[in-house]
Amino acid sequence: MGEISCSTEPINGVLSRSSSSPPPSGYRKSCWYEEEIEENLRWCFALNSILxxxxxxxxxxxxxxxxPFGKALVIxxxxxxxxxxxxxxxxxxxxPPLLNHPNPKAVFIMGGGEGSTAREILKHTTVDKVVMCDIDEEVVEFCKEYLVVNTEAFNDPRLDVIINDARAELEKRKEEKFDVIVGDLADPIEGGPCYKLYTKSFYESTVKPRLSQGGIFVTQAGPAGIFSHAEVYTCIYNTLRQVFKYSPLEISCEEMDLRIKQRVEGENKYLDGTTFSSVSTLNKVVRNSLFNETHVYTEGAARFIYGHGKNEL
Amino acid sequence: MGEISCSTEPINGVLSRSSSSPPPSGYRKSCWYEEEIEENLRWCFALNSILxxxxxxxxxxxxxxxxPFGKALVIxxxxxxxxxxxxxxxxxxxxPPLLNHPNPKAVFIMGGGEGSTAREILKHTTVDKVVMCDIDEEVVEFCKEYLVVNTEAFNDPRLDVIINDARAELEKRKEEKFDVIVGDLADPIEGGPCYKLYTKSFYESTVKPRLSQGGIFVTQAGPAGIFSHAEVYTCIYNTLRQVFKYSPLEISCEEMDLRIKQRVEGENKYLDGTTFSSVSTLNKVVRNSLFNETHVYTEGAARFIYGHGKNEL
Amino acid sequence: MGEISCSTEPINGVLSRSSSSPPPSGYRKSCWYEEEIEENLRWCFALNSILxxxxxxxxxxxxxxxxPFGKALVIxxxxxxxxxxxxxxxxxxxxPPLLNHPNPKAVFIMGGGEGSTAREILKHTTVDKVVMCDIDEEVVEFCKEYLVVNTEAFNDPRLDVIINDARAELEKRKEEKFDVIVGDLADPIEGGPCYKLYTKSFYESTVKPRLSQGGIFVTQAGPAGIFSHAEVYTCIYNTLRQVFKYSPLEISCEEMDLRIKQRVEGENKYLDGTTFSSVSTLNKVVRNSLFNETHVYTEGAARFIYGHGKNEL
Amino acid sequence: MGEISCSTEPINGVLSRSSSSPPPSGYRKSCWYEEEIEENLRWCFALNSILxxxxxxxxxxxxxxxxPFGKALVIxxxxxxxxxxxxxxxxxxxxPPLLNHPNPKAVFIMGGGEGSTAREILKHTTVDKVVMCDIDEEVVEFCKEYLVVNTEAFNDPRLDVIINDARAELEKRKEEKFDVIVGDLADPIEGGPCYKLYTKSFYESTVKPRLSQGGIFVTQAGPAGIFSHAEVYTCIYNTLRQVFKYSPLEISCEEMDLRIKQRVEGENKYLDGTTFSSVSTLNKVVRNSLFNETHVYTEGAARFIYGHGKNEL
Structure with a gap:
């Protein structure tokens, strides 16, 4: 059957398509996934199949x-x-966090079930242990199965994949320390499993104690667009600031490029020193919002992006 | 089908969904098939999977x-x-055609690859031979595979499935006669394979000679709605009228019900004598259009419904 | 209203489009109205403007x-x-109800704000009084303004337009009797204003007493499709049957055509005797459902079609 | 125009909505504008009205x-x-171009009919003449009417609005020179009016001669996203490089902030020195593409973004 049907196996000889047939069109652009970004805004992309x-x-x-985008994970x-x-x-x-650390060896990933975060970390030759802790076994399993770009990473002996809640796992590992802890979680939505991993108490009681001396914590923090940054991004930033010492980027553009060359296998497609200087320099709107943000993220005072989780009340 | 959600069987332990979990929603209603009925009109139905x-x-x-509709075939x-x-x-x-015939034994289906027309014909105890002739082997194969409601029909020894152009097949069978010939073709669209099977010359030179004495030809003839009947329906009707003797419905409501009881196995869900008297009595708008239609369907003067076939120029 | 309604007048000379310019396309087919028919089914039609x-x-x-449909009213x-x-x-x-009545003079319309029901009634030369009672003044006003096909009806001196709840109005008119009462209401939806006008108590206490000797009550009763008839149609039918004497259609096809000729001004586009015999003969599926329906529509045991009214809790 | 545009005034008293009524919802989120970004990608935003x-x-x-976005202009x-x-x-x-110029007085806008580019230019106290030359009078007129944020700019005596093709207008003004010329054109699409204003010959023969000593030309150049930059952006950049001397940004972040303070009335919402340093530092992907681009934009070798202009063949 090959490329466009849902099966990974040919059903039988009769159905196999001649390789010389033209690419089908018609119905193919008529299967769509529709995501409601906000109540009044949607985007829709055409599907080849539902894997x-x-x-x-x-x-x-x-x-x-x-x-338009190849394989896409929707949660x-x-x-x-x-x-x-x-x-x-x-x-x-x-x-950025691994390059800002002088010699990162042990890394913990909160979430990251897709495997791509592990893949990037494992490119660092200094790293000898990566713990990836995702709550959802089914996500991990089908990403392992379908995302061939991460196959090598999933098979890397330095990677330990754990199915558990990241908080429980970090609390269990009382004696361990990590040089870098990476939050690769879904955005906080009502009813979803992630929002408790953006709170001050979690950062303070669970994450910080697990960092080694000079250790770095980094987390994705939701959309940071000209308007969307007000949903959760500024609030997560402000919460981090309460707990962690602000770490100015101590290395220059040139130093970053040098360390990439020394420590990272293969070539980055997107990130180098210059890219980093651009993406880490924020525009006036977002800078003002960060400056003015006073909200601290707690379980009782959470914020959410637009969406509906499975366990929403 | 394999390990994706298209299977009706659990695939393996890891991925199988607990039977106690609630029916998933969320993303699932976000996969849509969208059909452009006309340039300015669409309808969209939610998908579980692409089989x-x-x-x-x-x-x-x-x-x-x-x-909303269960399994659906799109061509x-x-x-x-x-x-x-x-x-x-x-x-x-x-x-209706089989019941209007005194004793239908041999039936030819033009198209019908889905198998449902054969299924209904094979319910008639008088029938001892059904030839179903569809041009598209792939359609026949996956309908046989997925449409379990037609499995029994596909396995009925009275059914002979032929992969061929219906015109070529009928012309080849020079010595054979059929009591009923059924046109179960897709609507004629530009670039599609069917429109030549709605023409006067086809009816005259190919279909009519294959009917036995008292034989009946019936064909689907496109949409017959309050406006859509003007697309191809009236024109096909007018073309049929040039070639075939008009056969008034000779049997009453009661006689139809009686014959259903005598000749048809199982119970019809929709059609009985009363239903037939309703659906075969046309409204004023459509009657007027039929009365006024003068166009005859030929290859050089074809008409089409809205749509685009694969081989459209 | 201001900002979102549309003027029927050109705004100024500069903007008027040359009559020789080609019909615009592009963006124009990109404005759509989307109606959710059910949770998993939608249809979408392209808009020229929001009037x-x-x-x-x-x-x-x-x-x-x-x-695709010209001006369209959405409630x-x-x-x-x-x-x-x-x-x-x-x-x-x-x-049908007016033709089945020997000499209909006074007619009451419940709802009907669009004006089209009044228009059809006023074509009957026997009729000398029509009361149209709609709850929503704004609907009546913009239909009067925009639906030019009903202008003549709205100006007919025999028509009395009342803005009131139909129940309250019928109860107020204690001394009046009507030869025909027509229910031209929206389908019952949760939170909408109409569902109380489909109940047994309303029919019994309010409608029936206002019918003159030999008077006829007719109501639209929701969709009657092969599946949708199960939503409210059979239940409304069963409720009517509890209250009103069943009136078999006493006039033949030919008699109906004759009465149309004698009593109705202009020519019907759709309905004549033959059309009526078709549309009033139900198919086996719907007949079975009507036969088996036991539910009676009451305020405490209402049924609804899919949708959301303004005052839904 | 008449019937399909919208008045900003209430039509009459009857229709005006009580100010105490809740904001309408229901149907209102059901009118959508749908833009096909690519063949397999769309986005849709809900409409209040079609102005x-x-x-x-x-x-x-x-x-x-x-x-979601307030008033939106679609071409x-x-x-x-x-x-x-x-x-x-x-x-x-x-x-950026005006601040990089030591003392910009005369500015020419190619396109810009919306008025917002003029508005930003007119904030510069050094500027004493702005020529805005748009080909489409209707766009200019309705923007003047509806976009109140630009009313002051449209009324500024320093602004001269010309309805003409920018090329023709620049060629006509043989004796004039401009300190800054701004290309505020729609993206080049097949059949649209703009693509000829992105060509080498236009830049060379028409734009460059109209720049005063030390004059600066700036143009929007299409989308510059991680993939979309390959559509036209790199090619326009490479074309500009053939004609204009590359002007390194000579002023620092601090100098830019200082000049904003000295020369620009009111406060910028987005752009300051820091923002500029970020948005003008390109990521590795785009930098590589710019470096490798060899195509020069000419009328015979144009490139287009996805879309269809009115005069597409």
């Missing part, structure tokens, strides 16, 4: 083969990551 | 598992048939 | 100029009536 | 009142600018 859908204890999950109705451009997010999440 | 898509020599084909972007209500179309296509 | 939108005490209302998110085919519904609602 | 639609000699144009089916965030684009287009 997997499921409802786990925690989340609604799906893996689509989309026409609780929100696009998390897509094959064609996931490198942008994952390079930016992983390399 | 099959393909591009054959003749057509773009797809089988979806839809949320060249147009919904042909859906599990929940296909009985309406197929009972109305098949039973 | 009026508003939120009254009772309902959300809108009048669109649509590309509580559901398409009620469209310019191109409203004659089908209104002819079928009005003429 | 204006038209088809001019050059373009299909529309002004919508959208729910040839593509969203050009929206009330809530147009300041980002316009501040970034205008202020």
């Amino acid at each position: 997997h859908t499921g409802s786990t204890q925690y989340q609604e999950i799906a893996l689509f083969d989309t026409k 609780d109705g929100k696009l998390q990551s897509a094959e064609v451009d996931e490198f942008v997010y994952h390079e930016c999440l992983v390399h | 099959h898509t393909g591009s054959t020599q003749y057509q773009e084909i797809a089988l979806f598992d839809t949320k 060249d972007g147009k919904l042909q048939s859906a599990e929940v209500d296909e009985f309406v179309y197929h009972e109305c296509l098949v039973h | 009026h939108t508003g939120s009254t005490q009772y309902q959300e209302i809108a009048l669109f100029d649509t590309k 509580d998110g559901k398409l009620q009536s469209a310019e191109v085919d409203e004659f089908v519904y209104h002819e079928c609602l009005v003429h | 204006h639609t038209g088809s001019t000699q050059y373009q299909e144009i529309a002004l919508f009142d959208t729910k 040839d089916g593509k969203l050009q600018s929206a009330e809530v965030d147009e300041f980002v684009y316009h501040e970034c287009l205008v202020h």
